[in-house]
Amino acid sequence: MAFTIFVTAPKLAPAGLRILEDAGCRVLFMRDGSSAAEVEGVMASEAIDAVISRTVELSAAAIRSCPSLKVISKHGVGVPNIDVAAATAAGIPVYVTPGANAQSVAELTLGLMLATARKVAWLDGELRAGRWTRAQDGLQLGGRRLGLVGFGQVGQRVAKVALALGMEVHAFDPALSGPSPVEGVVLHDSLDALLPLADVLSLHIPLNAHTRGLFDAQRLARLPRGAILVNTARGEVVDEPALVEALRSGALFAAGLDTMAVEPLPAGSALAALPNVVLTPHVGGSTAAALEGMATGAAHNVLGFLSGRAPDPSSCVNPQVLIRNNRSIA
CATH class of the missing domain: 3.40.50.720 (NAD(P)-binding Rossmann-like Domain)
Structure with a gap:
């Protein structure tokens, strides 16, 4: 038929x-x-x-x-x-x-981590504007702690590369219990236990009634000062006004975002105006x-x-x- x-x-x-x-x-x-x-x-x-x-x-x-x-x-x-x-x-x-699309999303996640830590987009803009600006405050990821929220196929791929970079990797996923599926990754039994450890926080969770706006001002404040947020999941899981304020104040060093609450990104977006944000147009799975x-x-x-x-x-x-x-x- x-x-x-x-x-x-x-x-x-x-x-x-x-x-x-x-x-x-x-x-x-x-x-x-x-x-x-x-x-x-x-x-x-x-x-x-x-x-x-x-x-x-x-x-x-x-x-x-x-x-x-x-x-x-x-x-x-x-x-x-x-x-x-x-x-x-x-x-x-x-x-x-x-x-x-897990491999492609994991690779973009890692790309955003590296780009935000080393200010790649900002430095590229400086060079194109004719300025030889050699910023001295980029971050080395090796030796820092990566926190993964959601530890499915994407998160596990990210974890393996992060471990190879010399990062300490922690994860929280309410669907997992028992030993970590990736050797060397520390699993936590609550999000609140994970957040204070995460020098870099990477989100790999679905959007639903429980996760919408999950990363509000209170939770972002639990991250170490100068942390990096990477989101290749769904933009709506982050409270964007709270994120903008944390980035402006220096509470967060930078953010790498492949997903935003409103897509396409509206003209005049506060996120687009920040020099410590790297944005991509929801292309994690677009290879x-x-x-x-x-x-x-x-x-x-x-x-x-x-x-x-x-x-x-x-x-x-x-x-x-x-x-x-x-x-x-x-």
Whole structure:
């Protein structure tokens, strides 16, 4: 049976598209710059079997408008743009592609750590302006303590490189207990125990009701004076006005941010005006290798489910739907 797959983006990495086309699927794409309303319009007018969701919102109205919809797969791991509650109410599983972009995100995390510690962006700007400014207050990371909040596939990759740099690595992840999955990393049983130790704090957590605004003024103040904050997770987990104040006051040495509370970054952003902030436009997973991994993972998720070969249940964010539909989650 030929399935209709709707990709809420203008394209999909060739390897993922090839998987769908080889299976005889009809693949629909959105035009560049499409809105949530346009997504709903397509879903209301087409007999769509599966959605591969990129960054455009997949609303409750869009999900309800498509009675033929059977499965959704996120092209990535974060699902704040998908109304998971609406999908669950409709009996539709929502899958993600864990690990597909972990290496690329970990590498950008390390890049931001190094760039902020050694003032790379600021020094580059000085040279381009014709000034031979040799700043003497860059930070050496070796010998300092790295704190990782969230210790999944990205955090573990970051930890291994940080250990090789000579950093002392500490981590907190409420989902982990027992020995650390990475030798040499100290696991803590609370965030409050970790923060005072973190000369560099790197965030690797999802956005949800518990993590939104988690790093407010009070928690940022628990970091050692002159610490660095790196965020390649979700911008909304940090209280940005509190972060700006900590950076202005010198309580924080610098921040490296791939994600912001509002994206794209609005004109006149206070973050963009600070010389001790390095910003990248949410490109942690935007390498050819990561895009291919997410595309092939999403394609396998939807085809596996539609063909009766259930994908790995651990990649389903609403597994109660699988139980309700008598799908195995063992």
